Amino acid sequence: MSSELCVFEWRYGSDEMRKIFSRENFVSKFIQVEKSLLKGLVEAGFVERECVDEINKCLENIDLYKLSEDVYRLEREIGHEIAALTYLLGERCGRCGGYIHLGATSNDIIDTAWTIMIRDALEIIKRRFRQVFDKMIFYIERYKDLVMIGRTHGQHALPITLGFKFANYLYELSRSYERICDLEKRVLRGKIAGAVGTMAGWRGRGLVIEKVVMKDLGLEPHMISTQISPRDGFAELVSTFSILASQIDRFALEIRELSRTEINEIYESVERVGSSTMPHKRNPVTAERLSGLARFIRSLATAFYENIVLMHERDLSNSSFERISIPHIFMTIDQMFIDMIYLLDHLMINENAIRRNLEISRGAVMSENIMIRLVERGVPRHVAHKKLVELIREAEREGVDFKEILLRDDLVRKHLDSEEIDHLLKPESYLGSYRELIDRTIRYAKDILSRC
Amino acid sequence: MSSELCVFEWRYGSDEMRKIFSRENFVSKFIQVEKSLLKGLVEAGFVERECVDEINKCLENIDLYKLSEDVYRLEREIGHEIAALTYLLGERCGRCGGYIHLGATSNDIIDTAWTIMIRDALEIIKRRFRQVFDKMIFYIERYKDLVMIGRTHGQHALPITLGFKFANYLYELSRSYERICDLEKRVLRGKIAGAVGTMAGWRGRGLVIEKVVMKDLGLEPHMISTQISPRDGFAELVSTFSILASQIDRFALEIRELSRTEINEIYESVERVGSSTMPHKRNPVTAERLSGLARFIRSLATAFYENIVLMHERDLSNSSFERISIPHIFMTIDQMFIDMIYLLDHLMINENAIRRNLEISRGAVMSENIMIRLVERGVPRHVAHKKLVELIREAEREGVDFKEILLRDDLVRKHLDSEEIDHLLKPESYLGSYRELIDRTIRYAKDILSRC
Amino acid sequence: MSSELCVFEWRYGSDEMRKIFSRENFVSKFIQVEKSLLKGLVEAGFVERECVDEINKCLENIDLYKLSEDVYRLEREIGHEIAALTYLLGERCGRCGGYIHLGATSNDIIDTAWTIMIRDALEIIKRRFRQVFDKMIFYIERYKDLVMIGRTHGQHALPITLGFKFANYLYELSRSYERICDLEKRVLRGKIAGAVGTMAGWRGRGLVIEKVVMKDLGLEPHMISTQISPRDGFAELVSTFSILASQIDRFALEIRELSRTEINEIYESVERVGSSTMPHKRNPVTAERLSGLARFIRSLATAFYENIVLMHERDLSNSSFERISIPHIFMTIDQMFIDMIYLLDHLMINENAIRRNLEISRGAVMSENIMIRLVERGVPRHVAHKKLVELIREAEREGVDFKEILLRDDLVRKHLDSEEIDHLLKPESYLGSYRELIDRTIRYAKDILSRC
């Protein structure tokens, strides 16, 4: 009976992703690589051609889940999972079984199996990415012109639109998607090179074997290797996920902040118990979880850098850490996407609150618009800047509309009349090139998506 | 059927530790805290005294494992495990069940349950610590006088003894033990203070309730809290474990290096398959795993620091991360101790190799002893230093014993005769106060162990 | 001419702290340790007593700044700063100069000098701590009863007081102060033990020398060491600072959030340019800087854990990293305290906004108070909870005062009359034991401060 210590066994992550990194699938992928290797051994003349069929037939009759249990039971004893597997297959698959793994080293199998699992897992991730992009673009287009206040330092700054805000997230995420496309050429490589990377066990025919295996598995090989693939690949993957997770965290923080009671512009709409003692409240629990999960991923990157620093033709210190971390990281990023999609499906946009907040400053946020116009009318920039600072402070002190203060001031009045001031104080009048920027961002994101 | 994605479910860590952080035990500890709370509510006059017995009776008839499944099934729906639990108990335990959790907030229960689980887990860790100390002291005493080369920068430096080497590890580990003793007064505190920490739900009688609960559970309370305990406690715990794991990593590295083919002074003795292709080799796999596991722990510390930075009276971003990381970290440190104990039980000390390596430099490592004696005889320190550097280079160039070169030199000969040189070149003659240092270290370690 | 690449040279940190970690002070502390060592050598009979005076006299005539320049010029050549220093002193201080460093290894000097510098730096930190505590206690007492809304998940939760809020920070910081007191016994230790820690160069008299040096410098020695002090000390120090920095970050985040335009409860009052383009805005720049600086410290902890893992009797890989990081970390924590003190001196408490925000929810935040009272009147807890959830949703939907909805409800009306509801909806009526909690926290903090 499982203890269910790990929340990824039952609470977080999809079944689809969980299956990829299940114990059973490890064994399944080891076997897949061993089978490709056997084809290579045939091609290179080490093994009779009929062994391919024979092994296939033998494997058809083996229950994978039971086999994986046997492998790891034996591994407890002999301390080595690939040795356990080849021993068991050797025992069960007759004469041809004896050829399995010939000339190879464990990490030919393990590292190539990792690559296959990661390729499968990245397919899920990329599919989820596309879903997120679609939903993001939906919001961007729908709220392209919904004016809201932009905030810097937590303070009201200048107006933007909600579509513009979301377009920034789309841009950031598309940069992560592009990174994944870029890293595939380094990370999705197989390794079939024997004990210290020289292919010595296959005499001069190692490159033939490598070619067959890679073709069979649809991979490129590493140009050279030690006993194992270079570990910078995993490090790049986890770095990329750390960036991605932090971008999602930023979006989550956006929602958490905008759903504050005082702001209330966007919130998660779902009905949940919320709080065991406080029946009011609409807690942004999905967004908060996203922030928490992001921390798990980004803190692990450092250990993957350390893992690069292996001795000579390899030491084993990378192994336990990878076996723990890679599945957990993929499950975490998977859950983050699940949560992100859920969040995007349950966002409530409170247009009233958005409008109301825009007016909180009673016009003061539009001061830059006034200042720029004064400069356009010939007032030196630093004079205009100083003047506006004073007028805002004055408006604040007196608690009146900014317009009232503006109208009182000689310098302002000299250059602007009441009607023009009215116009300049309208948020809509100060949105610059937001539409063009949004459009080029969507084009850019779609282009990136089409790359890999 | 479990996917067995997480290696801590079946491969790493003890059952004892796994049980503490099992899903079932979470529910069990939640119930324990709710029961203590009920006693407090009775004491404070909110609940009739007979409810304590009634609830106990009700709980006796509930299968914990099934309950934990129900709790987390309901949690899926309502998103809240404590709400799920109180709902289920309220439903199943009659009128008194309705008082469960009265006035409390979820984290009164969760954080206090964490503290109990951590206290239990630390007991295991401290027990393992004591085992490691015993084994360490065994080696220290047994090999107190076994002279070996000390190495700095990977280079032969000066002689030490094997006992002296191990005494350094004993000292380092005892500093970690002391840290655990120190942190208990900050970390092992309960929290019973209601929704925002003011105890408002219990009118003015919160401190009475807190007192009853803490006494019942054997804990001290936090002096004040928000909705949750301050998160610096977890951060300190994981920092302390990161230091401890790195110290064990250092010991593991010692063994990994000393078992190198060329050095061969100490190695893991157990028979294992070793390598799937290379039947020679005695790989230090336990030590290598220790190095890998250490990386997992120390990289996570940063996220625990981030987790301190919660908003106002709390946000939820700490929660998912803690639920993932704390069990995994305890399981990892547990496995590290298991491996450490195994390693100490299987160390082979190769005295021949130790002796052989001591003589590699043909006397040159003893040059400091010569130099000091020359200074004692009146040669200025920098003159003596320069001279010895020259003589060593000369010995190396010619490939002869250092003694031969020393005898050739006028300055040396003026102050030292052949017999004295012989004596000075003996490693045993240059071990300083190692015995006193070892003795005070053992005393110190034993004293620390008696503190908590 | 300096490039002023590093902002700690001119922008961040106090002169006082900068002086401690200046190049010149390194040399000064090296000399201090060498002088203590000389006294030890006299006591142990290696050196004539008059050398102590002679060396003191010689050193009086040396300009430290010039010497430090010479040391590091020579270090460029020979790659070794202590060798450079002893060479220069040997050259300039006559016959007795030749005894300087006799039997010692560089890290006897360097590690003991680090300890002295860290002790000095911790004195500054502790002094600043006390200033922060005083200011915190001032706010706590002044605003002990100022009712404000408590927030969880960024949502209005239940009322607290401003004094209660600040008391939580006081508690958290006092835990950090206590950690510093605890770590001093492990970190503030000197190391005088020669090349591989055996004290071999001093024959059997090393412990005499150690005793003299430690007494002279006011330190305890490490019980045992390799060539260097164990590196867990630095790791503990930086972990403790990482926790501390994150606590300050949490306070900074509190201010950043409470100064949001929509909330506006507390803000930094100082007049600054604010923004080069937006003359309105009161940006919490000091608080934001605190958050940024915290990241620098907490991310470095991992490397200090790695630094523990040195080979055998030491390797040099810790050295460059420590020389970079320790001064920068102390300068950063110093700047954080400077900023924290500045921030506390410039906080504006906007009582109007605090009051206004408290009423935003039109009573809904007080629902727990109603619920508890209903339970006290005999309504089962889960029934009351469910009821209140409904009523709040109703109030929200209709946009009316919570009281109005409560009065409409039969169940509520059965147990509570209008007057009692009025009372229960007053925030002041639901603050629990906040005064006692505040008082015991202040007592606790003062007690901690008196410990070291």
Add this chain to the structure above:
Amino acid sequence: MSSELCVFEWRYGSDEMRKIFSRENFVSKFIQVEKSLLKGLVEAGFVERECVDEINKCLENIDLYKLSEDVYRLEREIGHEIAALTYLLGERCGRCGGYIHLGATSNDIIDTAWTIMIRDALEIIKRRFRQVFDKMIFYIERYKDLVMIGRTHGQHALPITLGFKFANYLYELSRSYERICDLEKRVLRGKIAGAVGTMAGWRGRGLVIEKVVMKDLGLEPHMISTQISPRDGFAELVSTFSILASQIDRFALEIRELSRTEINEIYESVERVGSSTMPHKRNPVTAERLSGLARFIRSLATAFYENIVLMHERDLSNSSFERISIPHIFMTIDQMFIDMIYLLDHLMINENAIRRNLEISRGAVMSENIMIRLVERGVPRHVAHKKLVELIREAEREGVDFKEILLRDDLVRKHLDSEEIDHLLKPESYLGSYRELIDRTIRYAKDILSRC
């Protein structure tokens, strides 16, 4: 007078790199961007064309170093460096000076200046990369066929060649170079978009200005931005450097291990003082420093991930951290390359030791070659494997040559005669496809270098 607290001011890093991140150069790059912006403002019709020349003339007469001092003096007062700069230029450059910065926000200038500095710094890094590649290829080709023992788990495994070993490092580094090429398209982008990224200050003409500025500076723009560029760019850069630094660390570890007294195959040859007390020893101090510097870089990555998570249209918490870390990281990576190049220039290859070590196992390392041949002759793989394990243990127990044991064994003798055994025990006979692997790696590396 500078305190010289920071070792990068005087000890580590090149002057060339130091200059890029000097305070003076910050100001210089700010001015460069402001000048480009002015051209854009002219193009968009905001400013008269003659202002470009006038400002150029005005700036020619300003001493940059003095100006930078003035800027940061004023910044102390007003808390804002770009405001200080524009104020000073406005004051000193007459009427046109008033147009400087019109419509822009500080981070238009700061972020674009960062990009220029990073581009310049990357040029240095790429140049150093090419030097390292050249030296690596030199070693690879020179020692292509020098047979040495390959080591896994610190144990002798199978023969490789020194050229093959170095080719692995070449491959790993070339992957980092490729990453830099890939990231440039994301990182080397400018940002000219005004206060919240909408370009509002420039009415509808912002895209014209952006185009002029980008063309003038030779950059691509970000597709969209908030007040600042997205921070994932810095994070990617530092992640990439963390990987690179860890790869160099791995090379450094290789040298540190191979220069161990017992191994002595490769070492740093330069004459240095080595150790203040131990005149023998050839410490790998350059390699050890590389390991230390790598820790500094890789631990900082986490903070850069945190820095991505900024609020809304930005908060300021990224700023102080970046200003500290980016210059220090570039200086560190610069020093690492300097050290790496120095190390490659001072490596001594001890061919005698390499040969001697190859024979330590007296043939046992060649057991895989025997095993494979037995399998080729029809012995089942697991039978052959088991047999070889026994024979090796036997040879070890008896302390005799492996060949002797082989000749004694019936199974072996049945398939192999003495001559064939002799051949199979020759390391040269078991190097597989190392030459082809080396060749394709060099081709690959050269191809990567030509990409950017």
